[in-house]
Amino acid sequence: MRDYVIMTDSSCDLPAALAEEMQLEVLPLTVYVDDDTFNNYLDGREIGFHDFYERLKTARNVKTSAVNQASFLEFMEPLVAAGRDVLYLGFSSGLSGTYNAGELAAAELREKYPDRRIYTVDTLCASLGQGLLVYHCWKQKQAGKSIEEVRDYAEANKLHLCHWFTVDDLMFLKRGGRVSATTAIVGSMLSIKPVMHVDNEGHLIKTDTARGRKASIRALVAEMEKRGVDLSDQHIFISHGDCENDANYLAALVRDRFGVKEITINYVGPVIGAHSGPGTLALFFLGTER
Numbered sequence: 480m481r482d483y484v485i486m487t488d489s490s491c492d493l494p495a496a497l498a499e500e501m502q503l504e505v506l507p508l509t510v511y512v513d514d515d516t517f518n519n520y521l522d523g524r525e526i527g528f529h530d531f532y533e534r535l536k537t538a539r540n541v542k543t544s545a546v547n548q549a550s551f552l553e554f555m556e557p558l559v560a561a562g563r564d565v566l567y568l569g570f571s572s573g574l575s576g577t578y579n580a581g582e583l584a585a586a587e588l589r590e591k592y593p594d595r596r597i598y599t600v601d602t603l604c605a606s607l608g609q610g611l612l613v614y615h616c617w618k619q620k621q622a623g624k625s626i627e628e629v630r631d632y633a634e635a636n637k638l639h640l641c642h643w644f645t646v647d648d649l650m651f652l653k654r655g656g657r658v659s660a661t662t663a664i665v666g667s668m669l670s671i672k673p674v675m676h677v678d679n680e681g682h683l684i685k686t687d688t689a690r691g692r693k694a695s696i697r698a699l700v701a702e703m704e705k706r707g708v709d710l711s712d713q714h715i716f717i718s719h720g721d722c723e724n725d726a727n728y729l730a731a732l733v734r735d736r737f738g739v740k741e742i743t744i745n746y747v748g749p750v751i752g753a754h755s756g757p758g759t760l761a762l763f764f765l766g767t768e769r
Contacts, residue, residue: 647758
């Protein structure tokens with residue numbers, strides 16, 4: 480079977496050591512904090528994750544931008560020119576233009592290298608939801624599946640990748656246009672916490688609210704109970720916006736309720752964290768539906 484590489488972008492938020500073990504090719508995305516520009520590498524080499532969230536609390540202007548086609552070509556072409564086939568699993572097109580730029584670059588490379596197989600999948604996922612889908616695809620590759628089989632696995636399972644979030648500070652969602660100013664102000668006064676998920680179009684959608692932080696965390700577990708399948712046998716991912724104690728509390732609830740043995744916890748990276756803010760907490764698993 481021909482060798483191939485799985486490629487993704489750094490919005491996957493995978494732990495750097497795990498990405499290295501998986502031999503992933505990871506294109507770094509970019510975050511702008513006031514007058515500084517940082518590439519979002521999984522190992523935090525340009526800005527550490529804790530440092531990023533500390534800066535986020537006082538920054539006047541924080542933004543992100545999609546990777547352009549030229550950057551994709553610069554990253555992908557050496558792989559293809561070296562004789563590798565490439566499967567790119569990209570950041571949700573519902574949240575970023577990054578995937579579309581990757582597909583345009585792939586199309587250009589297909590013409591230039593007609594003997595190579597270059598496939599792209601719009602995961603419709605974000606943060607460690609994207610990371611978890613990439614992880615499952617890597618497991619398929621480890622099991623000896625071809626690049627086409629892994630691509631088809633990703634397409635067949637991406638809408639079973641459940642993303643459930645809550646945030647501690649509504650003001651960051653207000654800044655990104657996710658909630659109104661009134662909702663943010665009143666919600667902050669009353670300690671109302673949103674419960675959100677990523678829908679089938681890859682958009683971040685508010686579905687419910689909870690009164691207080693612990694209640695919002697328990698709401699994530701309730702959604703897992705409602706939608707999860709064979710949870711005790713799953714590897715569960717949890718990401719957090721510099722609130723590791725809350726992530727550990729959520730992990731303990733999941734272990735106690737469902738008998739889950741394998742849980743990976745990591746930061747929400749700067750690309751997602753710039754919009755969701757400190758105190759973001761997210762739970763990812765496979766379920767009957769999103």
